[in-house]
Amino acid sequence: xxxxxxxxxxxxxxxxxxxxxxxxxIVVVSRGKPVARIVGVDRAMEHRVVAKKALLQRLxxxxxxxxxxxxxxxxxx
Numbered sequence: 001x002x003x004x005x006x007x008x009x010x011x012x013x014x015x016x017x018x019x020x021x022x023x024x025x026i027v028v029v030s031r032g033k034p035v036a037r038i039v040g041v042d043r044a045m046e047h048r049v050v051a052k053k054a055l056l057q058r059l060x061x062x063x064x065x066x067x068x069x070x071x072x073x074x075x076x077x
Contacts, residue, residue, distance in 0.1 A: 001024075001025045001026070001027060002019075002024065002025075002026055002027070003026070003027045003028075003029050003034070004016070004026060004027070004028060004029065005028075005029055005030070006028050006029065006030040006035065009026075009028045016038060020038050020039065020040050021040060023040065023043075025037065025038070025039045025043065026038040026039075
């Protein structure tokens, strides 16, 4: 993973896109602090799939309480 300043990212955006398309992950830094991460679409989807799988596994382990102190109308109020 490489870092680049926001000014340089702006000047060399086309080159950054080529690198991202080749599988590189780039962190954009502004005033020394990371502000954005540029990753390819496929790579971003991988993270979402992994996160979704972890969430579903955690939810399956939780015991249902069996109680409901709200109504359907409360959801749309």
